[in-house]
Amino acid sequence: MTWGPRTKETLLSLPSMVWLIGLFLVPTLLVFAISFRPSTPFGGVGEGWTLETIRGLANPNYPTIIWRTVWISLSTTAICLTLAVPCAYFMARAPVRWRSFLVMLVIIPFWTNFLIRIFAWKIMLHPEGLLKKFLLMLHLVEPRTILMYNEGAVLLVLVYSYLSFAILPIYAATEKFDFGLLEAAQDLGATRLRALVQIFLPGISRGMITAALVVFIPALGSYVIPEIVGGPSSEMIGNKIAQRVFVDRNLPHASGLSALLTLAVVVPMLLVLMLQRRSPSGLSKPEGRA
Amino acid sequence: MKRSRIPLVTMMLCLVFFYLPIVILVVNSFNQSRFSSRWGGFSLKWYEKLFADRSIWFALKNTAIIASAATVTSMVLGTLAAFVLHRYASRLQKLHYTLVYTPLVVPDILMGMSLLLLFASMNIQLGLTTIYLAHVTFCISYVAMVVLARLQDFDFSVIEAAQDLGANAWQIATGIFLPLLAPGILAGGLLAFTLSIDDFVITFFVSGPGSSTLPIRIYTMMKHGNPPVINALSTLLLVVTFVLVWLSQKLNVERSTA
Amino acid sequence: MKKWWVFALCLVPLFGWADEKKVLHLYNWADYMKPELIQAFEEQFNCRIMQDYFDSNEAMYAKLKAGATGYDVIFPSSYMVNVMKEQGMLMPLDHDKIPNLRFIDPAYLKFTMDPVMDYGVPYMVGSTGIGYDGSRVEDFEPSWKMFNNEAYAGRMTLLNDMREAIGAALKLLGYSINSTDEAELAQARDVVIGWKRNIAKFESEQYKNGLVSAEFLLVQGYSGDILQAMDENEDVVYAIPREGTSLASDDMVIPVDAREPDLAHAFINFLHEPQNAADNTGYVYYLCPNKASYDLLAEEIRNDPSIFLDPAVVEKCEVILDLGEENAKYIKVWDEIRAAE
Numbered sequence: 001m002t003w004g005p006r007t008k009e010t011l012l013s014l015p016s017m018v019w020l021i022g023l024f025l026v027p028t029l030l031v032f033a034i035s036f037r038p039s040t041p042f043g044g045v046g047e048g049w050t051l052e053t054i055r056g057l058a059n060p061n062y063p064t065i066i067w068r069t070v071w072i073s074l075s076t077t078a079i080c081l082t083l084a085v086p087c088a089y090f091m092a093r094a095p096v097r098w099r100s101f102l103v104m105l106v107i108i109p110f111w112t113n114f115l116i117r118i119f120a121w122k123i124m125l126h127p128e129g130l131l132k133k134f135l136l137m138l139h140l141v142e143p144r145t146i147l148m149y150n151e152g153a154v155l156l157v158l159v160y161s162y163l164s165f166a167i168l169p170i171y172a173a174t175e176k177f178d179f180g181l182l183e184a185a186q187d188l189g190a191t192r193l194r195a196l197v198q199i200f201l202p203g204i205s206r207g208m209i210t211a212a213l214v215v216f217i218p219a220l221g222s223y224v225i226p227e228i229v230g231g232p233s234s235e236m237i238g239n240k241i242a243q244r245v246f247v248d249r250n251l252p253h254a255s256g257l258s259a260l261l262t263l264a265v266v267v268p269m270l271l272v273l274m275l276q277r278r279s280p281s282g283l284s285k286p287e288g289r290a
Numbered sequence: 291m292k293r294s295r296i297p298l299v300t301m302m303l304c305l306v307f308f309y310l311p312i313v314i315l316v317v318n319s320f321n322q323s324r325f326s327s328r329w330g331g332f333s334l335k336w337y338e339k340l341f342a343d344r345s346i347w348f349a350l351k352n353t354a355i356i357a358s359a360a361t362v363t364s365m366v367l368g369t370l371a372a373f374v375l376h377r378y379a380s381r382l383q384k385l386h387y388t389l390v391y392t393p394l395v396v397p398d399i400l401m402g403m404s405l406l407l408l409f410a411s412m413n414i415q416l417g418l419t420t421i422y423l424a425h426v427t428f429c430i431s432y433v434a435m436v437v438l439a440r441l442q443d444f445d446f447s448v449i450e451a452a453q454d455l456g457a458n459a460w461q462i463a464t465g466i467f468l469p470l471l472a473p474g475i476l477a478g479g480l481l482a483f484t485l486s487i488d489d490f491v492i493t494f495f496v497s498g499p500g501s502s503t504l505p506i507r508i509y510t511m512m513k514h515g516n517p518p519v520i521n522a523l524s525t526l527l528l529v530v531t532f533v534l535v536w537l538s539q540k541l542n543v544e545r546s547t548a
Numbered sequence: 549m550k551k552w553w554v555f556a557l558c559l560v561p562l563f564g565w566a567d568e569k570k571v572l573h574l575y576n577w578a579d580y581m582k583p584e585l586i587q588a589f590e591e592q593f594n595c596r597i598m599q600d601y602f603d604s605n606e607a608m609y610a611k612l613k614a615g616a617t618g619y620d621v622i623f624p625s626s627y628m629v630n631v632m633k634e635q636g637m638l639m640p641l642d643h644d645k646i647p648n649l650r651f652i653d654p655a656y657l658k659f660t661m662d663p664v665m666d667y668g669v670p671y672m673v674g675s676t677g678i679g680y681d682g683s684r685v686e687d688f689e690p691s692w693k694m695f696n697n698e699a700y701a702g703r704m705t706l707l708n709d710m711r712e713a714i715g716a717a718l719k720l721l722g723y724s725i726n727s728t729d730e731a732e733l734a735q736a737r738d739v740v741i742g743w744k745r746n747i748a749k750f751e752s753e754q755y756k757n758g759l760v761s762a763e764f765l766l767v768q769g770y771s772g773d774i775l776q777a778m779d780e781n782e783d784v785v786y787a788i789p790r791e792g793t794s795l796a797s798d799d800m801v802i803p804v805d806a807r808e809p810d811l812a813h814a815f816i817n818f819l820h821e822p823q824n825a826a827d828n829t830g831y832v833y834y835l836c837p838n839k840a841s842y843d844l845l846a847e848e849i850r851n852d853p854s855i856f857l858d859p860a861v862v863e864k865c866e867v868i869l870d871l872g873e874e875n876a877k878y879i880k881v882w883d884e885i886r887a888a889e
Contacts, residue, residue, distance in 0.1 A: 009378045013386050016371035016430055020389045023427040027404035028396075034407060041873045042635055043613045045411075061887035087304050090297035102301075104539055109308045111531045113488050115508045116524040120311035123318065123326045123517070127703065127763055130314065130326070146702035149748040160311075163304065192294070213395065221397020223491055228512070231749045235886055238399045245403065245495075246607040247710075248879050251410075258403045262396070269395045273388075324780075325761060348598065410614040417618070498611075499573040499618040500598040510601050513753035514578040517761070 028262060034255040043249030053256040062240075069236040072151065073219035076158040077166075080215045081208060083159075084166035088204070091167075092174040103171070110164035118228050121157050122148070125229070149231035157225050162218065166211040173207025213272055217265050237261055316528065319521035326517075336522040346523065348500075349507035356418060356503060357486040360425035365479045367426070368433025369471070375434070376441040393431045401428065402495030409496060416498030424496050425486045432485060433478035440474030480538050570595040572811050575608060575619040577601065577798070578753070579776065580672070582831035589818050595811060603753055604709060612637060617805040620812040626660040626797045627870040629668040638667045639802045645813035648820035648838075656837035659797040659867050668799030669816055672772070672834035675857065675865065676712055676794045679759050679774030680766040683783040690787040692720040694766060695743040703765040705758065706743060708750035710882035711868050712794060713740055716768060719791045725866040728874040737881045741888045759784055770796075771854050775833035786854045792864030795857075797837075829855070 035053050038046035091102045109117065124131045125148040135141045147153065177200065185195040201208070223238030230236075237257060244254035314326070319337070323330030340346065371390055375383055393401065405424050414420060448470070452462050468475070490505035497506060511520050570593075578601040586597050600619075602608035605628040612619075612632075624632065632638050643649055649665060656673050657663040680688055685700065695704060695716075706713045715725040717736035727733060748764060756773045758764035760781045767774075774786045800819070802812045818824060825841035835855050842850065849855055857865075871878070 009374065009380065009382065012370060012374045013382060016367045016374075016434070017386055017389060019367060019427065019430060020393070023405065023408070023423055024393050024401075025389065027408040028400075030407050030411065031400070031404045041875065042631065043610060059883070061883045064887050064889075083300060083304055086297040086300035090301040093297070100539065104535055105305060105308070107535050107539075108531060109312070111484055111488075111535050112312070113505065113508070113524070113527055113531075115490055115505055115512065116315070116520075116527060117311070119508075119512055119517075119520055119524065120315040122512075123314060123521075124311045126326060126761065128325075128761075144702070146748065149702065160307065164308070167304075217395045218397055221399045223399045224509075232744045232747055232886070233889060238397070241399055241403060245406070246610045247604065249606060249610055249613070250879075251407065254403060255407065258400050262400055265396060265400070266392065269392070273391065345599065406614050414615060415618060416611070416614065416616040420615075497600075498616040499575070499600060500571065502600055510578055513603070514601075514756065517757060 031255045031258045031262065034252055035259045037252050037255075039250045039252045041249075043251070045251050053252045056253060057256055057260065065235055065237060065240055068151070068234070069220060069238075072155055072158065072234075072236065073216050073222075075155055076162060076219045077212050077216040079155075079159050080163050080166035081170075081211060083163060084170045084211060085201075085204075085208070087167050088170040088174040088207070089200075091171050092177070093179070103168075106164050106167050106171075110168070114161065115224070117161060118157055118225060121153075121160065121229060125153060148229055149234075151230070151234045153229040153231075154222075154226050154234050154236075157229050158219055158222060161225065162215040165214045165218075169210040169214065170204060170207040173204040173210075177203045209272055209275070213269065217269070220265060221261060312528065315521050316525045318518060319525045321518065321521075324516070324518050336516070336518040339516065339519050340522045340526075343519070345502075346504070346507055349502050349504045352418065352501055353487055353504040356421050356425055357483050359422050360429050360486045361479050361483045363422075363426045364429030364433045364482045365475055368430045368478055368482070369437050369475050371430065371434040372437035372441060373467075375438055376444075390431050390434050393428050394435070398489070398491035399495075402492040405492065406495045416496055417501045418498075420496040420498065421493050421501055421503065424492050425489065428489075428492070429482035429485060432481050433475070436478035436481060437471065437474045440471060440477075444471065477538060480534065484534060570808055570811060572597045572621070572808055572815060573619045574599045574815075575602060575616075575622045577623060578603075579756075579773070580623065580798075580832055580834075582828050585819070585824055585828060588824075589815060592818075593811060593814060595808075612803065617803070618807055619803055620806040620808050621815055622801050622803060623671055623798050624668075624801060625868070626662065626668065626670075626799050627868055629799045629801055630661040631870050632801065632803075633662070633667050637803055639804045639806060639809060640666055641669065641802065641816075642813060645810070646817045646820070648817050648822075651820055651822060651825070651838045651840040653837040653839045653842075656797065656835075659795055660799055661869075662799070668801045669820070670797045670837050671800045671819065672829075672832065673795065673797045673837055674771040674834040675788055675854075676707070676716075676768065676796070677771055677774070677786055677788040677854075678766065679755070679769045679777060679784055679786050681759065681762055681781075681783050682785040684762070684765050688766075688785075688787070690790050692716045692789045692791055695746060695768075697766075698746055700765050701746045702748050703763070704747045705749055705751040705755045705764050705767045705769075706740075706747050707755075707768050708752040710878050712768065713750065713885075714878060714881060715794055715868065716740075716789075717743070719789070719793060722791070725794050726869045726871065728871060728877060730877065733877060733881050737885055740885050744885060744888065770834075772832050772834035775852075775854060788854070788857075788861055788865075790864075792861075792866065794868050795862065795865045796867065798834075 034045055036049050036051070038048060038050045038052060040046045091099060094102060123129060126132065127146055127148070132141065132147060136143065181199050181203070182195050185199050186192060190198070221238050222236055223242055226234050226236045226239055241254050241257045241261070244250045244257065318326050320332050320334070321330055322333035322335070371386070375387055375390070401424070409416060409420050448466060449462055452466055457465065488505065490509060493503050493506060497503070508520065508523065572595055574597060576599055590597055602611070605625050608622065608624060609628060609631065629638070646669065649669065652665070652670060656670055659673055660668065660670055662668045678690070678694060688694065695706065706716070714733070714736050717739035718725055718727050718732065720739060721732070721735055723732045723736070755764055755767040755769050756777050759767055759774065759777045762781070771786060774784065778784045778786065800816050802809055806812050819828065820838050822838060822840035823844055825836040825838035826844035829836045829841065830846060830849055833855060
């Protein structure tokens, strides 16, 4: 071989880079570019450049939807983390032979088809279904209460869909945590709560950041869940983008919204990436199952 | 030291939360009655209806074609990417890493939307090929990340030793590197395979005539079909999931005992 | 590695399953054709039929525009046929290859935008109306104002189609379903916003299952879908509101880039064989406007006023037209409705 190390490196990097530039970077830039194109009434993309779409984003209807998207995603993330930390703690402290079984129990829903998980909830939340009957029996709801087609249902199914995403990276971090530190802190007189907050949580913070990221970002882009279990007032940005593409025949507008969402996703991600530097463990899903 | 009960209780609640809807769904697939709140006796009639529906088999065939092709391509590209990323630390690799990492966090709908715009602006006909291209694009990153994680534990002195003994690059790659890394590559491939089988949103954007995949079919059925038939289909898919998870767990065990 | 066989196995489908037969690609609404007819056609013409489904004319149109070429027969509503024709997306039909066109009932050709059938042949006609659960909705009256009734809040749906939902409100107010008057549209918007507080969701597809399983008690829906739901749940009733509603004709068209135009013509002809047309009507419960098929229909279908509409009812109804640039007004109003709390 007479190739220098640089040439070799470039050649070896080429296949994946070319693929990702052509089918990821270029399309993403295209989304930004088309946001500045005019739309034609019959669903095409016109010639020339315009700021019309950008002005259209100032449409007073958008803040409601953006705000809803953000709060639903944030609540999903918060609930998932709150549930995931104790679960991960329990899993990491369980006897070794139990551990892999528990991991498997958490992984199975994660691997189950996404649509099927949503469908299962449609059955659960049916106004004359078992859950409703059970809640009625406990006098927790009135006969007229509707469990589905509201923001609460969207939130519930989002948490259901992403909880295992949150548990796995936190578990991976917790498993590496030295629990001796906690006991030492308590021996030194710290209360259990204080030891947890000041030692345990910082110790697993990387897992928590990753978990927050893998829940928050897909939640921001959710489309199917609000579509299926949401009501007339639980539209999120993803639904709006789909509406612009598939109903309104307005690709520039869809692009403008997509560009906005892309920025909303890429900025926090780059921040986290900078925080975690070049560490591949920012990628939690596979690591979580390791 | 006394332990708090909170973790145990949360874990149990989460497991109930995870499995209760799934159990109800599975039980209902054997329910004679089409209403989930009423038990009409044990029946396999929904499975019979499912097996009689030809469109599901077409969709399954499409899914199998796309998932296997996308898995193989992304295993090759992803492993290569992981190797380069691990081996070199240049500015080029920083860019490369960002390129590999970003698709992981971009919501599906954005990827679907941007690929649709790309295919539309280049007049590429939508169909199995465009779905394949889209699936490889997100699978590469997952394979690369899994393999990269495994490379962290990889002992490069083995390769140096082989070089000292006069092995050439090809011998090193096929004789040492691939066999040692195989569990990692396979785990990445398995993940890619599952993600490809599972994907709905991106596929929905880039599918064309005769290219409906299983998730697209399930989505249509969710809206129109007979709910108990979907229960039956879901139950079968759950069985497949169990097998896949079990397999991937075995791959992990193999690695840790190796 | 032993585990390689897993992936080797996955590769099998790549090489197997080669198919020599011609394939006819349909792009259709779900539940919109009797499956036995498809099998019969496949046997008769030694081909395979592949169906993909769309849930709205707009989604179908967007998909075609974006590059989903290669369909042979598509089933859009007639207003969309007009748009597609003007966009040069359709192939002119060769009437010599569709001899059964002579059976088309001219009375229904006025519902389509293409009465000479240059580009589209009527497939089914139907109405939009109200489906409800007769055992639980006791004070029913055939009027769009039922959606104001808070007693059924959370158990009603409106179509997720801006033209249908806003159109119902326009009809209730006594305006045309194709109004482009901004004041009228603003009034209609407020009516729909009022309805929105009572409905479970805007839904164009799942209302059928929802009605069957009593998840929804009162829905705005298409006649055939609701009549199909009546087969599965005998409590379901269909009614056409007295203020009038929209009538629609879905046509069969062949896109310019169809791969099997001959087979596509044969398929259109096949569906208008009187016996096939009658079987299809008896399955989907929309009306295939084929004169020769009427006598072959079962008695209860022949006499069903939801399928064969009373002329007095037709008088009050309208066909939704494509409004071109004016469409933007509807999009704006629809956005305001969707965003309203």
